[in-house]
Amino acid sequence: MDLEIAGRRAIVIGADDDPVVAACERLLSAEGAEVVAADDREATIVIVAGSRRPRSTLLEGTGVDDLYSAWDEAVDTITEYRATAERMTTGGWGRLVWIGSAQAKSVDAEQDELGAVVSLGMLGLHKVVTSELGPGGVTANAVLRGGDATDEDVAAAAVFLCSAGAGFLSGITMVVDGGAGSGVF
């Protein structure tokens, strides 16, 4: 399947030890996209992988500074989106993808409560971006990872959302959790 992203410049951001970053970069490269540094302002594909915090909690041991620190991940992602948005709308094409925690959709999925909070903020933002940048050909979507999804599973979904064929999808949330989540909607 040709994803029709050959020649496009792509940024993938995430924790150094998060294998999903390399998995995304590998798939993008295989499709002929050029993976560039995070400060490249010519990029029209941006994938941001949120931190995984096994067993993060909103209560025990979590202070207000921990909340602000977690929220800054959303804030930094929004900053990255903004930095690239102008180039995307000028060219009439852009893809923004957030990789977050499936717990944002279903509390059964896994124990990353701070990750869920950050991801929900991003899902709200995507609706705004969809409305504001949609006319400029820019889409904003999320992949939520949970269950026993592999990094390859997650990366495949993220890179699909960057494809030409995904151009009419915006503001959506794709849960990649092997069916672990129990919510119907």
Place this chain on the structure above:
Amino acid sequence: MDYKLAGRVAIVSGGSRGIGRAIAELLATEGARVVIASRTLSNLEETAAHIETFAPGRVHAVAADMTDPAGVEDVVAQTRAHFGPVEIAVSNVIGHVIDVSREGEGPGAGSFASLGSQDYRDEFRQLFVSSWALARACIPDMQAQGWGRIFNIGSHVAREPATHLPHVLPNVVRPAVAGMHRLLAARLAADGITVNNILTGSILTERNASYWQWLAGSRGQTVEQVTAEATAHIPLGRMGQPSEMAALVAFLSSEQASRITGQSLSVTGGTAAHV
């Protein structure tokens, strides 16, 4: 129906005006003892004096910044001292964006293109930290008694962002608050504590009325035109009243609603489009 709220101890932040005031009034009417908290003591005293007329001895006012965890802790300590352990906590802190008393659309208004990092941090403090801090400060009392009710008063934009308005900040932060409450509900159910998120839509508060007035001015329209336009989208054909928000909070506080938790319920007159 007897909701069995007589003697229960409640805290309502933003309790001096609008939706918070309506909730405080109704809980007190049902026999609860209510602490109202907000920034402005004069507003609190006026509301407390009114509640005293029909619920003598069942209201107490504390001025505090409810977006500051230290301010919240102080209110909870004063509530314990005055009435006893907290059983019902209602977080009702509004974002800046429609606070037209400040300046125009409010300092938080803006688009994705115009807003900066600090705006998102400030709104997180206003909407998320305020709600989290009140819940966290009250949970020990509730756990000790094996009974509790935690509420957040949010907005339906948590589910369906109002992308036609320059309200990016609440559109981003409110879903996070809804998730926080859902997670707390799962955690606290075994302690007999329910956690629910009540979402407004077109509730006619004083602040909303002044917002309509400001919006009309900025568009060169009359208030009637602006409100008629807003009302046209509401299937029930009218704005909601603060008392209709309070009615849901009172019901969910009751014994009868003890198995309802982790919900986000929209009081919108039927505008919600999602299934």
